[in-house]
Amino acid sequence: MSSLAATLSDSVVITKRNLIKVKRVPDLIVFATLSPIMFVLLFRYVFGGAIGGLPPGVSYAEFLLPGIFAQTIVLGSTTTGASIAEDLQKGLIDRFRSLPMARSAVLVGRTVADLGLNAISIVVMGLTGLVVGWRINSSVGEAVTGFLVLLLFAYAVSWLMALVGLLVRTPEVVNNASFIVIFPLTFVANTFVPLESFPSVLRTFAEWNPVSAVVQAARDLFGNTSPLAPVPDAWSLQHPVLYTLIWVVLILAVFVPLSVRGYGRAAGR
Amino acid sequence: MYAKEKTGGELSVGGPSVRGMTNAIVVERLVKRFGATTALDGVDLTVAEGSVLGLLGPNGAGKTTVVRVLATLLVADGGRVEVAGLDVGRHADQVRAAIGLTGQYAAVDEYLTGFENLEMVGRLYRLGKRESRKRAGELLERFDLIDAANRPAKTYSGGMRRRLDIAASLINRPRVLFLDEPTTGLDPRSRLAMWEFIAELADGGTTILLTTQYLEEADRLADRMVVIDRGRVIARGTSDELKAQVGGQRLEFTVTDAAVLPRMVERLRPLGVDDPVVDEQARRLSLPVSGGAEVLAEALRLLDGDTSRIFDVGLRRPDLDDVFLALTGRAAEEVASDDDTTAEPAMTGGAR
Structure with a gap:
């Protein structure tokens, strides 16, 4: 086998292994999808009435869903770190490292399985969104691109989380540490409220926050904006898809090599 | 050799x-x-x-x-x-x-069954799907896990x-x-x-x-x-x-009352090939001896029926603790970072 084919085949074996866990522990997927449903309902009905400044003709449900999508899948990516830390703790990484398998396969298999989980939670959230009034007002092609942009960004974040998991080595710590970073990152953004309401410093941060770009890209591609809405000031939000892709490439370029190297040096207990 | x-x-x-x-x-x-x-x-x-x-x-x-x-x-x-x-x-x-x-x-992997675990490792050794499954079956059989083959390892x-x-x-x-x-x-x-x-x-x-x-x-x-x-x-x-290198066997007594130890030491001293070691806290006396079961019989004779306070007696061959004591002057537990050695069941401590 050529080394690329071998890496792929190893990665498939590991992805399968990770997905079997989802099958055996269905609670995982239930809870992973319950919280986004809860978010959709809470924001739609609790805050929805109080949030002003929406683009004319756009309902809060339409404004909200792309934001919830982005927040949930970025949070979903932390699974990668927690699972890697768990594998380290249980000595499984030692076992894998003692096998003549591709160095990157454990991480590729992990991130791909988590991509699958994120795809499932997007479907669940989307269906919930349709129930509470969210609609896609664009072409099928644009809508598919919208979902791809979301998943691609989440996939890149998974690689960052993989490194966190390798360094931190305790699943609980991965979860707690990433919440501290991910909550501000997903809230100081256009996720739940329009940026116009932010104080100026926060607003600049939010405009250049990649999460805002991901959300903006999804809104544009799902047709959840209005032609009457003002053009955003920041370049990042005028070209949200491009800006998101730049972040995706940057994150992958930095964290894929770092994580693979970290895996090669990782010691179990 | x-x-x-x-x-x-x-x-x-x-x-x-x-x-x-x-x-x-x-x-x-x-x-x-x-x-x-x-x-x-x-x-x-x-x-x-x-x-x-x-x-x-x-x-x-x-x-x-x-x-x-x-x-x-x-x-x-x-x-x-x-x-x-x-x-x-x-x-x-x-x-x-x-x-x-x-x-x-x-x-x-706890979530995989025994079979799936082995098949996965076989695949990662690049044995191919069929060979991996065949080996998995053979090994489950050999390690007496065939009944549990299709249960998640968590169980x-x-x-x-x-x-x-x-x-x-x-x-x-x-x-x-x-x-x-x-x-x-x-x-x-x-x-x-x-x-x-x-x-x-x-x-x-x-x-x-x-x-x-x-x-x-x-x-x-x-x-x-x-x-x-x-x-x-x-x-x-x-x-x-x-x-x-460690030395030969030892006669070991554990008593119910440490007060009787000095008297026992005096009586048993002639049997020893080296100085006895007394651990009052463990209420234990250990005496290096040579010879087999007859040493034990001789010891009991020397104690002259004064055995009511004796809780346990035996001839011990050296174990790893003794190797350590002899080689480093420290007991294994002293250098151990945690206490596995003391929590361990009676596999090394018993008389052999």
């Missing part, structure tokens, strides 16, 4: 030995540091093809570090390490294809997990097998079963390096032993050679 090794190993390390036997493992002047700590400080050892080496030492001695370097999980800071004729630094992937590793903690007992872990490390028919404390934490019955499995493997010609804290375990399984402490080899040889 390993007489040469007793001199320290320097003469026979490296390549085929004088008798034409090949060494499956060669370690020369191995050094490994973690930051400012030197975990291994010039370890030398060899394991002849098809033989079993017991690597002994207390927790924190460096046993696991040796195994991790040999199994390509850690990179050495100095020295030469060859496994199956290959340098582990330069040919890590080829070494990995030739070895099996069972770590201290059963590295099985397995500690002994079953350990067996599954060893089965996984055998799936590629390794030439060299590393077993890092394969019975730590197992109950006595599972431990005995594990010993049988390991003995069978050794009989089948697999070269095995086994780490353990228990001399009895090494005694049962290993052809030769190397004792390390604080990253250095402090003794090597066969079980009998080690015990000879």
Whole structure:
């Protein structure tokens, strides 16, 4: 086998292994999808009435869903770190490292399985969104691109989380540490409220926050904006898809090599 | 036939030995540091093809570090390490294809069934789907896990997990097998079963390096032993050679009241070949003796029926604690980083 084919085949074996866990522990997927449903309902009905400044003709449900999508899948990516830390703790990484398998396969298999989980939670959230009034007002092609942009960004974040998991080595710590970073990152953004309401410093941060770009890209591609809405000031939000892709490439370029190297040096207990 | 090794190993390390036997493992002047700590400080050892080496030492001695370097999980800071004729630094992937590793903690995926675990490892050894499944079936059979083959490993007992872990490390028919404390934490019955499995493997010609804290375990399984402490080899040889270094057997009394100990010491002193050791807190008296059961009979005669305070009496052969006491002047527990040795069931402590 050529080394690329071998890496792929190893990665498939590991992805399968990770997905079997989802099958055996269905609670995982239930809870992973319950919280986004809860978010959709809470924001739609609790805050929805109080949030002003929406683009004319756009309902809060339409404004909200792309934001919830982005927040949930970025949070979903932390699974990668927690699972890697768990594998380290249980000595499984030692076992894998003692096998003549591709160095990157454990991480590729992990991130791909988590991509699958994120795809499932997007479907669940989307269906919930349709129930509470969210609609896609664009072409099928644009809508598919919208979902791809979301998943691609989440996939890149998974690689960052993989490194966190390798360094931190305790699943609980991965979860707690990433919440501290991910909550501000997903809230100081256009996720739940329009940026116009932010104080100026926060607003600049939010405009250049990649999460805002991901959300903006999804809104544009799902047709959840209005032609009457003002053009955003920041370049990042005028070209949200491009800006998101730049972040995706940057994150992958930095964290894929770092994580693979970290895996090669990782010691179990 | 390993007489040469007793001199320290320097003469026979490296390549085929004088008798034409090949060494499956060669370690020369191995050094490994973690930051400012030197975990291994010039370890030398060899394991002849098809033989079993017991690597002994207390927790924190460096046993696991040796195994991790040999199994390509850690990179050495100095020295030469060859496994199956290959340098582990330069040919890590080829070494990995030739070895099996069972770590201290059963590295099985709890959510996968026993069969799925083995199939996965087979696939990652690149055995192909059909061969992986065939080997998985054979090994489940051999390790008495066939009834549990389709249950997630989460439901397995500690002994079953350990067996599954060893089965996984055998799936590629390794030439060299590393077993890092394969019975730590197992109950006595599972431990005995594990010993049988390991003995069978050794009989089948697999070269095995086994780490353990228990001399009895090494005694049962290993052809030769190397004792390390604080990253250095402090003794090597066969079980009998080690015990000879430590000294012969001892007569041990445990009493219900420490007050009777001085009187017993006086009466028993003539039997001893060396000074008695009294541990008042443990209410224990230990007397180095020579000879067999007749010494015990003689001791009871000397006590002259004054035995009502005696809780336990026995002739003991040295165990690893004694080896440590003799070689380092410290008990194994004193150097142990945690207390596995004391929590351990009565496998090494009983009279033999």
